[in-house]
Amino acid sequence: MKGIKARVASYPIEVPDQRSSATTFADLALPLFDQLYNFAHWLTRDPAEAEDLVQETYTKALRGFSGFELGTNFRAWIFRILRNSFLTSRTGLKLATSSEEDLEALTSEEPSPEDLLIHEANRDLVRQALTDLPVAAREILLLCDVEEMAYEEIAQVLAIPIGTVMSRLHRARKALRSRILEQSKGASHGV
Amino acid sequence: MECDSLRDKLDAYVDGELTAPEARRLGAHLRQCSGCAADALARVQMKRAVSLAGKAYKPDPAFRQQIEQSLKQSAPAGKTWGWKLVLVPAVLVLISSLSLLFLVRRESGRRAQVFGELADLHVSTLASATPVDVVSTDRHTVKPWFEGKIPFAFNLPEMQGTSFTLLGGRVAYLEQSPGAHLIYKLRNHELSVFIVQERGTEGARWAPEPVTELSFTFETWSEKGLRYFVVGDVGAADVESLSKLLRDAQ
Numbered sequence: 001m002k003g004i005k006a007r008v009a010s011y012p013i014e015v016p017d018q019r020s021s022a023t024t025f026a027d028l029a030l031p032l033f034d035q036l037y038n039f040a041h042w043l044t045r046d047p048a049e050a051e052d053l054v055q056e057t058y059t060k061a062l063r064g065f066s067g068f069e070l071g072t073n074f075r076a077w078i079f080r081i082l083r084n085s086f087l088t089s090r091t092g093l094k095l096a097t098s099s100e101e102d103l104e105a106l107t108s109e110e111p112s113p114e115d116l117l118i119h120e121a122n123r124d125l126v127r128q129a130l131t132d133l134p135v136a137a138r139e140i141l142l143l144c145d146v147e148e149m150a151y152e153e154i155a156q157v158l159a160i161p162i163g164t165v166m167s168r169l170h171r172a173r174k175a176l177r178s179r180i181l182e183q184s185k186g187a188s189h190g191v
Numbered sequence: 192m193e194c195d196s197l198r199d200k201l202d203a204y205v206d207g208e209l210t211a212p213e214a215r216r217l218g219a220h221l222r223q224c225s226g227c228a229a230d231a232l233a234r235v236q237m238k239r240a241v242s243l244a245g246k247a248y249k250p251d252p253a254f255r256q257q258i259e260q261s262l263k264q265s266a267p268a269g270k271t272w273g274w275k276l277v278l279v280p281a282v283l284v285l286i287s288s289l290s291l292l293f294l295v296r297r298e299s300g301r302r303a304q305v306f307g308e309l310a311d312l313h314v315s316t317l318a319s320a321t322p323v324d325v326v327s328t329d330r331h332t333v334k335p336w337f338e339g340k341i342p343f344a345f346n347l348p349e350m351q352g353t354s355f356t357l358l359g360g361r362v363a364y365l366e367q368s369p370g371a372h373l374i375y376k377l378r379n380h381e382l383s384v385f386i387v388q389e390r391g392t393e394g395a396r397w398a399p400e401p402v403t404e405l406s407f408t409f410e411t412w413s414e415k416g417l418r419y420f421v422v423g424d425v426g427a428a429d430v431e432s433l434s435k436l437l438r439d440a441q
Contacts, residue, residue, distance in 0.1 A: 026262040041248035051254050058258055059315050126244035145238050146245030151208050170202055
Protein backbone atom coordinates (compact mmCIF):
# COMPACT_ATOMS: atom_id res chain seq x y z
CA MET A 1 0.00 0.00 0.00
CA LYS A 2 1.27 3.44 -0.98
CA GLY A 3 2.47 5.59 1.86
CA ILE A 4 2.85 2.66 4.21
CA LYS A 5 6.14 1.11 5.15
CA ALA A 6 6.80 -1.89 7.31
CA ARG A 7 8.47 -1.36 10.65
CA VAL A 8 11.46 -3.34 11.69
CA ALA A 9 10.02 -6.20 13.72
CA SER A 10 11.42 -6.81 17.17
CA TYR A 11 11.50 -10.58 16.59
CA PRO A 12 13.61 -12.37 13.94
CA ILE A 13 10.71 -13.64 11.94
CA GLU A 14 12.38 -14.53 8.66
CA VAL A 15 12.80 -18.29 8.62
CA PRO A 16 16.07 -19.62 7.25
CA ASP A 17 15.86 -22.53 4.84
CA GLN A 18 17.03 -25.08 7.40
CA ARG A 19 13.92 -27.00 8.20
CA SER A 20 15.81 -30.27 8.26
CA SER A 21 17.11 -29.19 11.66
CA ALA A 22 14.82 -30.89 14.15
CA THR A 23 15.07 -28.03 16.61
CA THR A 24 14.02 -25.35 14.14
CA PHE A 25 10.35 -25.41 15.03
CA ALA A 26 11.01 -25.25 18.77
CA ASP A 27 13.62 -22.52 18.21
CA LEU A 28 11.09 -20.40 16.36
CA ALA A 29 7.98 -21.21 18.33
CA LEU A 30 9.09 -21.29 21.97
CA PRO A 31 10.26 -17.65 22.16
CA LEU A 32 6.71 -16.68 21.20
CA PHE A 33 5.16 -18.73 24.01
CA ASP A 34 4.47 -15.82 26.40
CA GLN A 35 3.02 -13.65 23.64
CA LEU A 36 0.81 -16.45 22.32
CA TYR A 37 -0.47 -17.19 25.81
CA ASN A 38 -1.21 -13.53 26.52
CA PHE A 39 -3.07 -13.19 23.21
CA ALA A 40 -4.95 -16.45 23.84
CA HIS A 41 -5.97 -15.27 27.30
CA TRP A 42 -7.26 -11.99 25.93
CA LEU A 43 -9.28 -13.80 23.28
CA THR A 44 -10.77 -16.48 25.52
CA ARG A 45 -10.85 -14.45 28.77
CA ASP A 46 -10.25 -17.69 30.64
CA PRO A 47 -6.88 -19.16 31.78
CA ALA A 48 -7.78 -22.83 31.23
CA GLU A 49 -9.20 -22.16 27.78
CA ALA A 50 -6.13 -20.08 26.95
CA GLU A 51 -3.89 -23.04 27.82
CA ASP A 52 -5.98 -25.37 25.65
CA LEU A 53 -5.82 -22.87 22.80
CA VAL A 54 -2.04 -22.47 23.03
CA GLN A 55 -1.58 -26.22 23.18
CA GLU A 56 -3.81 -26.73 20.15
CA THR A 57 -1.88 -24.00 18.33
CA TYR A 58 1.48 -25.67 18.96
CA THR A 59 0.13 -29.08 17.95
CA LYS A 60 -1.35 -27.73 14.71
CA ALA A 61 1.67 -25.58 13.94
CA LEU A 62 4.08 -28.47 14.47
CA ARG A 63 2.00 -30.73 12.29
CA GLY A 64 1.70 -28.09 9.57
CA PHE A 65 5.29 -26.86 9.78
CA SER A 66 6.31 -28.83 6.69
CA GLY A 67 3.77 -26.76 4.77
CA PHE A 68 5.03 -23.46 6.15
CA GLU A 69 6.27 -21.26 3.33
CA LEU A 70 9.92 -20.46 3.80
CA GLY A 71 10.93 -16.83 3.86
CA THR A 72 7.51 -15.75 5.10
CA ASN A 73 6.60 -14.40 8.49
CA PHE A 74 6.60 -17.15 11.13
CA ARG A 75 5.11 -14.98 13.88
CA ALA A 76 2.17 -13.94 11.68
CA TRP A 77 1.73 -17.59 10.65
CA ILE A 78 1.52 -19.00 14.18
CA PHE A 79 -0.66 -16.13 15.46
CA ARG A 80 -2.98 -16.81 12.57
CA ILE A 81 -3.19 -20.49 13.54
CA LEU A 82 -4.04 -19.48 17.11
CA ARG A 83 -6.70 -17.01 15.99
CA ASN A 84 -8.29 -19.47 13.56
CA SER A 85 -8.32 -22.16 16.27
CA PHE A 86 -10.01 -19.67 18.59
CA LEU A 87 -12.62 -18.72 16.01
CA THR A 88 -13.59 -22.36 15.52
CA SER A 89 -13.68 -23.10 19.26
CA ARG A 90 -16.91 -23.08 21.21
CA THR A 91 -16.06 -19.81 22.95
CA GLY A 92 -14.78 -18.26 19.75
CA LEU A 93 -17.94 -19.03 17.84
CA LYS A 94 -19.96 -17.37 20.58
CA LEU A 95 -17.76 -14.31 21.06
CA ALA A 96 -16.72 -13.57 17.52
CA THR A 97 -20.23 -12.91 16.34
CA SER A 98 -19.88 -9.20 17.08
CA SER A 99 -19.73 -7.59 13.67
CA GLU A 100 -18.17 -4.46 12.28
CA GLU A 101 -21.55 -2.77 12.78
CA ASP A 102 -21.45 -3.54 16.49
CA LEU A 103 -18.05 -1.93 16.60
CA GLU A 104 -19.39 1.13 14.76
CA ALA A 105 -22.19 1.45 17.31
CA LEU A 106 -19.63 1.59 20.10
CA THR A 107 -17.89 4.56 18.54
CA SER A 108 -20.82 6.95 18.38
CA GLU A 109 -19.40 9.16 21.07
CA GLU A 110 -16.18 10.90 20.19
CA PRO A 111 -14.44 12.17 23.31
CA SER A 112 -12.04 15.08 23.17
CA PRO A 113 -8.34 14.16 23.36
CA GLU A 114 -7.97 16.10 26.59
CA ASP A 115 -10.21 13.57 28.31
CA LEU A 116 -7.96 10.73 27.30
CA LEU A 117 -4.86 11.39 29.32
CA ILE A 118 -4.18 7.85 30.34
CA HIS A 119 -1.72 7.30 33.11
CA GLU A 120 -0.29 4.08 34.40
CA ALA A 121 -2.57 4.40 37.40
CA ASN A 122 -5.51 3.90 35.03
CA ARG A 123 -4.26 0.54 33.79
CA ASP A 124 -7.18 -1.33 35.31
CA LEU A 125 -9.58 1.03 33.57
CA VAL A 126 -7.91 0.35 30.23
CA ARG A 127 -7.76 -3.37 30.93
CA GLN A 128 -11.46 -3.52 31.72
CA ALA A 129 -12.33 -1.47 28.64
CA LEU A 130 -10.25 -3.82 26.48
CA THR A 131 -11.94 -6.85 28.02
CA ASP A 132 -15.36 -5.41 27.24
CA LEU A 133 -14.61 -4.63 23.59
CA PRO A 134 -15.85 -6.98 20.86
CA VAL A 135 -13.21 -9.51 19.92
CA ALA A 136 -12.59 -7.86 16.50
CA ALA A 137 -11.54 -4.64 18.23
CA ARG A 138 -9.68 -6.34 21.06
CA GLU A 139 -7.53 -8.54 18.85
CA ILE A 140 -6.43 -5.76 16.48
CA LEU A 141 -5.44 -3.46 19.37
CA LEU A 142 -3.44 -6.26 20.95
CA LEU A 143 -1.64 -7.11 17.73
CA CYS A 144 -0.79 -3.47 17.01
CA ASP A 145 -0.09 -1.98 20.44
CA VAL A 146 1.00 -4.97 22.54
CA GLU A 147 2.66 -7.19 19.93
CA GLU A 148 3.81 -4.12 17.99
CA MET A 149 3.09 -5.77 14.68
CA ALA A 150 3.30 -3.74 11.47
CA TYR A 151 0.06 -3.23 9.57
CA GLU A 152 1.28 -5.68 6.95
CA GLU A 153 1.84 -8.37 9.58
CA ILE A 154 -1.57 -7.75 11.16
CA ALA A 155 -3.12 -8.09 7.70
CA GLN A 156 -1.55 -11.55 7.42
CA VAL A 157 -2.74 -12.68 10.87
CA LEU A 158 -6.31 -11.50 10.34
CA ALA A 159 -6.39 -12.32 6.61
CA ILE A 160 -7.68 -8.86 5.67
CA PRO A 161 -6.29 -6.10 3.39
CA ILE A 162 -4.04 -3.38 4.89
CA GLY A 163 -6.72 -0.77 4.21
CA THR A 164 -9.12 -2.76 6.38
CA VAL A 165 -6.47 -3.03 9.10
CA MET A 166 -6.25 0.77 9.18
CA SER A 167 -9.99 1.37 9.24
CA ARG A 168 -10.65 -1.38 11.81
CA LEU A 169 -7.85 -0.10 14.01
CA HIS A 170 -9.24 3.41 13.81
CA ARG A 171 -12.71 2.24 14.85
CA ALA A 172 -11.28 0.01 17.58
CA ARG A 173 -9.41 2.95 19.10
CA LYS A 174 -12.49 5.13 18.99
CA ALA A 175 -14.48 2.37 20.65
CA LEU A 176 -11.84 1.97 23.34
CA ARG A 177 -11.84 5.69 24.08
CA SER A 178 -15.63 5.73 24.35
CA ARG A 179 -15.53 2.73 26.65
CA ILE A 180 -12.92 4.30 28.92
CA LEU A 181 -14.90 7.54 29.13
CA GLU A 182 -18.08 5.65 29.97
CA GLN A 183 -16.32 3.69 32.66
CA SER A 184 -14.66 6.74 34.20
CA LYS A 185 -18.03 8.53 34.24
CA GLY A 186 -19.66 5.49 35.81
CA ALA A 187 -16.92 5.33 38.42
CA SER A 188 -17.27 9.00 39.35
CA HIS A 189 -21.09 8.69 39.62
CA GLY A 190 -20.73 5.63 41.76
CA VAL A 191 -18.62 7.45 44.36
CA MET B 192 -8.03 22.16 5.97
CA GLU B 193 -4.52 20.93 6.55
CA CYS B 194 -5.52 19.71 10.03
CA ASP B 195 -8.36 17.59 8.63
CA SER B 196 -6.20 15.83 6.05
CA LEU B 197 -3.30 15.30 8.45
CA ARG B 198 -5.40 14.07 11.37
CA ASP B 199 -6.47 11.09 9.26
CA LYS B 200 -2.83 10.06 9.29
CA LEU B 201 -2.24 10.45 13.01
CA ASP B 202 -2.87 6.76 13.79
CA ALA B 203 -0.38 5.67 11.11
CA TYR B 204 2.02 8.32 12.46
CA VAL B 205 1.97 7.04 16.04
CA ASP B 206 2.17 3.45 14.75
CA GLY B 207 5.32 4.30 12.77
CA GLU B 208 3.66 3.40 9.50
CA LEU B 209 4.19 6.62 7.53
CA THR B 210 6.98 7.06 5.01
CA ALA B 211 9.83 9.34 6.08
CA PRO B 212 8.67 12.36 3.99
CA GLU B 213 5.09 12.00 5.27
CA ALA B 214 6.26 11.69 8.87
CA ARG B 215 8.46 14.80 8.48
CA ARG B 216 5.58 16.80 7.03
CA LEU B 217 3.25 15.75 9.83
CA GLY B 218 5.94 16.40 12.47
CA ALA B 219 6.41 19.95 11.14
CA HIS B 220 2.66 20.54 11.35
CA LEU B 221 2.47 19.24 14.92
CA ARG B 222 5.11 21.73 16.03
CA GLN B 223 2.91 24.57 14.81
CA CYS B 224 -0.60 23.33 15.62
CA SER B 225 -1.43 22.85 19.29
CA GLY B 226 -4.78 21.16 18.52
CA CYS B 227 -3.23 18.43 16.39
CA ALA B 228 -0.29 18.11 18.81
CA ALA B 229 -2.71 17.45 21.70
CA ASP B 230 -4.54 14.90 19.56
CA ALA B 231 -1.27 13.15 18.69
CA LEU B 232 -0.19 13.17 22.33
CA ALA B 233 -3.48 11.60 23.41
CA ARG B 234 -3.06 8.86 20.79
CA VAL B 235 0.50 8.16 21.91
CA GLN B 236 -0.66 7.95 25.53
CA MET B 237 -3.52 5.65 24.58
CA LYS B 238 -1.19 3.40 22.62
CA ARG B 239 1.17 3.28 25.58
CA ALA B 240 -1.71 2.57 27.96
CA VAL B 241 -2.96 -0.32 25.79
CA SER B 242 0.57 -1.70 25.55
CA LEU B 243 0.93 -1.67 29.34
CA ALA B 244 -2.55 -2.97 30.10
CA GLY B 245 -2.38 -5.58 27.34
CA LYS B 246 0.63 -7.36 28.78
CA ALA B 247 -1.62 -8.76 31.42
CA TYR B 248 -1.34 -12.52 31.45
CA LYS B 249 1.62 -14.78 32.08
CA PRO B 250 1.51 -18.53 31.46
CA ASP B 251 1.89 -20.92 34.34
CA PRO B 252 5.50 -22.23 34.55
CA ALA B 253 4.17 -25.82 34.66
CA PHE B 254 2.28 -25.22 31.43
CA ARG B 255 5.41 -23.82 29.80
CA GLN B 256 7.36 -26.89 30.86
CA GLN B 257 4.64 -29.14 29.48
CA ILE B 258 4.74 -27.47 26.04
CA GLU B 259 8.54 -27.53 25.97
CA GLN B 260 8.45 -31.22 26.84
CA SER B 261 5.93 -31.94 24.09
CA LEU B 262 8.11 -30.17 21.53
CA LYS B 263 11.20 -32.00 22.68
CA GLN B 264 9.42 -35.32 22.30
CA SER B 265 8.25 -34.40 18.83
CA ALA B 266 11.48 -32.80 17.61
CA PRO B 267 13.64 -35.88 16.93
CA ALA B 268 10.68 -37.41 15.20
CA GLY B 269 10.76 -34.83 12.44
CA LYS B 270 14.38 -35.70 11.78
CA THR B 271 13.78 -39.44 11.47
CA TRP B 272 10.73 -38.92 9.37
CA GLY B 273 12.39 -36.53 6.95
CA TRP B 274 15.39 -38.83 6.59
CA LYS B 275 13.20 -41.76 5.68
CA LEU B 276 11.09 -39.87 3.23
CA VAL B 277 14.18 -38.82 1.32
CA LEU B 278 16.47 -41.82 1.68
CA VAL B 279 14.10 -44.76 1.44
CA PRO B 280 12.71 -43.83 -1.99
CA ALA B 281 16.25 -42.99 -3.21
CA VAL B 282 17.46 -46.51 -2.44
CA LEU B 283 14.39 -48.05 -3.96
CA VAL B 284 14.99 -46.24 -7.22
CA LEU B 285 18.06 -48.41 -7.66
CA ILE B 286 16.38 -51.71 -6.95
CA SER B 287 12.85 -51.37 -8.10
CA SER B 288 10.63 -50.08 -10.85
CA LEU B 289 9.06 -46.64 -10.73
CA SER B 290 5.61 -48.02 -10.06
CA LEU B 291 6.81 -50.01 -7.05
CA LEU B 292 8.62 -46.94 -5.78
CA PHE B 293 5.44 -44.92 -6.02
CA LEU B 294 3.44 -47.56 -4.15
CA VAL B 295 5.94 -47.94 -1.30
CA ARG B 296 6.32 -44.20 -0.86
CA ARG B 297 2.62 -43.76 -0.66
CA GLU B 298 2.21 -46.52 1.93
CA SER B 299 5.15 -45.33 4.00
CA GLY B 300 3.91 -41.76 3.92
CA ARG B 301 0.45 -42.93 4.87
CA ARG B 302 1.82 -44.95 7.81
CA ALA B 303 3.95 -42.03 8.95
CA GLN B 304 0.92 -39.76 8.66
CA VAL B 305 -1.22 -42.02 10.87
CA PHE B 306 1.61 -42.51 13.40
CA GLY B 307 2.16 -38.76 13.49
CA GLU B 308 -1.49 -38.15 14.21
CA LEU B 309 -1.52 -40.83 16.94
CA ALA B 310 1.60 -39.36 18.56
CA ASP B 311 -0.08 -35.92 18.57
CA LEU B 312 -3.23 -37.36 20.12
CA HIS B 313 -1.25 -39.29 22.73
CA VAL B 314 0.87 -36.30 23.80
CA SER B 315 -1.89 -33.69 23.73
CA THR B 316 -4.26 -35.97 25.67
CA LEU B 317 -1.73 -36.67 28.42
CA ALA B 318 -0.89 -32.98 28.60
CA SER B 319 -4.55 -32.09 29.08
CA ALA B 320 -5.92 -31.32 32.53
CA THR B 321 -8.67 -33.89 31.89
CA PRO B 322 -7.09 -36.63 29.76
CA VAL B 323 -10.00 -39.06 30.01
CA ASP B 324 -13.75 -38.55 29.90
CA VAL B 325 -14.58 -41.79 31.65
CA VAL B 326 -12.32 -42.25 34.63
CA SER B 327 -12.30 -45.84 35.76
CA THR B 328 -10.00 -48.78 36.26
CA ASP B 329 -12.93 -51.12 35.68
CA ARG B 330 -13.29 -52.41 32.13
CA HIS B 331 -16.98 -53.08 32.84
CA THR B 332 -17.48 -49.34 33.33
CA VAL B 333 -15.25 -48.12 30.52
CA LYS B 334 -16.49 -50.42 27.77
CA PRO B 335 -20.24 -49.59 28.08
CA TRP B 336 -19.41 -45.87 28.26
CA PHE B 337 -18.46 -46.01 24.56
CA GLU B 338 -21.81 -47.49 23.53
CA GLY B 339 -23.67 -45.04 21.32
CA LYS B 340 -20.60 -42.81 21.07
CA ILE B 341 -18.67 -44.86 18.51
CA PRO B 342 -20.07 -47.05 15.71
CA PHE B 343 -18.58 -50.37 16.92
CA ALA B 344 -18.01 -52.48 20.03
CA PHE B 345 -14.86 -54.13 21.39
CA ASN B 346 -13.68 -56.16 24.37
CA LEU B 347 -11.21 -55.09 27.02
CA PRO B 348 -8.93 -57.48 28.91
CA GLU B 349 -8.92 -58.05 32.66
CA MET B 350 -5.88 -56.22 34.04
CA GLN B 351 -5.77 -57.69 37.50
CA GLY B 352 -2.55 -59.59 38.03
CA THR B 353 -0.74 -57.67 35.25
CA SER B 354 1.56 -54.64 35.57
CA PHE B 355 -0.87 -52.46 33.61
CA THR B 356 -3.70 -50.36 35.07
CA LEU B 357 -6.59 -49.00 33.05
CA LEU B 358 -6.96 -45.25 33.76
CA GLY B 359 -9.99 -44.55 31.57
CA GLY B 360 -11.07 -43.63 28.07
CA ARG B 361 -12.29 -40.95 25.72
CA VAL B 362 -13.58 -40.66 22.18
CA ALA B 363 -10.83 -39.72 19.71
CA TYR B 364 -10.97 -38.86 16.04
CA LEU B 365 -8.44 -40.46 13.73
CA GLU B 366 -8.65 -39.52 10.06
CA GLN B 367 -12.06 -37.94 10.76
CA SER B 368 -13.43 -41.26 12.10
CA PRO B 369 -14.55 -41.68 15.71
CA GLY B 370 -12.75 -44.31 17.73
CA ALA B 371 -11.94 -45.36 21.28
CA HIS B 372 -8.89 -43.97 23.05
CA LEU B 373 -7.94 -45.88 26.22
CA ILE B 374 -5.15 -44.95 28.56
CA TYR B 375 -3.20 -47.50 30.58
CA LYS B 376 -0.55 -46.91 33.18
CA LEU B 377 2.63 -48.95 33.42
CA ARG B 378 5.02 -47.91 36.21
CA ASN B 379 5.51 -44.17 35.56
CA HIS B 380 4.48 -44.33 31.91
CA GLU B 381 1.15 -43.94 30.22
CA LEU B 382 0.28 -45.90 27.10
CA SER B 383 -2.51 -45.09 24.68
CA VAL B 384 -4.62 -47.69 22.94
CA PHE B 385 -6.61 -46.52 19.92
CA ILE B 386 -9.32 -48.65 18.37
CA VAL B 387 -10.79 -47.49 15.06
CA GLN B 388 -12.59 -49.03 12.13
CA GLU B 389 -10.13 -50.52 9.64
CA ARG B 390 -11.46 -48.54 6.68
CA GLY B 391 -10.27 -45.29 8.30
CA THR B 392 -6.65 -46.38 8.15
CA GLU B 393 -6.51 -48.13 4.79
CA GLY B 394 -3.67 -47.55 2.37
CA ALA B 395 -0.80 -48.07 4.79
CA ARG B 396 1.56 -51.01 5.11
CA TRP B 397 1.73 -51.94 8.76
CA ALA B 398 4.61 -53.85 10.31
CA PRO B 399 3.62 -57.02 12.23
CA GLU B 400 5.92 -56.18 15.18
CA PRO B 401 6.40 -53.07 17.36
CA VAL B 402 8.21 -50.19 15.63
CA THR B 403 9.77 -47.07 17.10
CA GLU B 404 8.91 -43.82 15.37
CA LEU B 405 8.57 -40.24 16.56
CA SER B 406 10.22 -41.27 19.87
CA PHE B 407 7.33 -43.63 20.60
CA THR B 408 6.91 -47.34 20.23
CA PHE B 409 3.91 -48.32 18.13
CA GLU B 410 2.26 -51.65 17.61
CA THR B 411 -0.72 -52.18 15.39
CA TRP B 412 -2.86 -55.07 14.22
CA SER B 413 -6.25 -55.69 12.70
CA GLU B 414 -9.01 -57.92 13.97
CA LYS B 415 -12.65 -58.30 12.96
CA GLY B 416 -12.66 -55.09 10.91
CA LEU B 417 -11.10 -53.03 13.70
CA ARG B 418 -7.58 -51.66 13.78
CA TYR B 419 -5.80 -51.45 17.11
CA PHE B 420 -2.86 -49.19 17.90
CA VAL B 421 -0.78 -49.24 21.07
CA VAL B 422 1.43 -46.16 21.57
CA GLY B 423 3.81 -45.40 24.42
CA ASP B 424 7.22 -44.08 25.38
CA VAL B 425 8.22 -47.52 26.66
CA GLY B 426 10.18 -50.41 25.19
CA ALA B 427 8.92 -52.80 22.54
CA ALA B 428 8.49 -55.63 25.10
CA ASP B 429 6.04 -53.58 27.21
CA VAL B 430 4.05 -52.50 24.17
CA GLU B 431 4.00 -56.10 22.98
CA SER B 432 2.69 -57.44 26.31
CA LEU B 433 -0.17 -54.89 26.43
CA SER B 434 -0.95 -55.71 22.79
CA LYS B 435 -1.07 -59.42 23.63
CA LEU B 436 -3.53 -58.83 26.49
CA LEU B 437 -5.79 -56.86 24.15
CA ARG B 438 -5.54 -59.43 21.35
CA ASP B 439 -6.41 -62.27 23.74
CA ALA B 440 -9.52 -60.42 24.94
CA GLN B 441 -11.10 -60.24 21.48
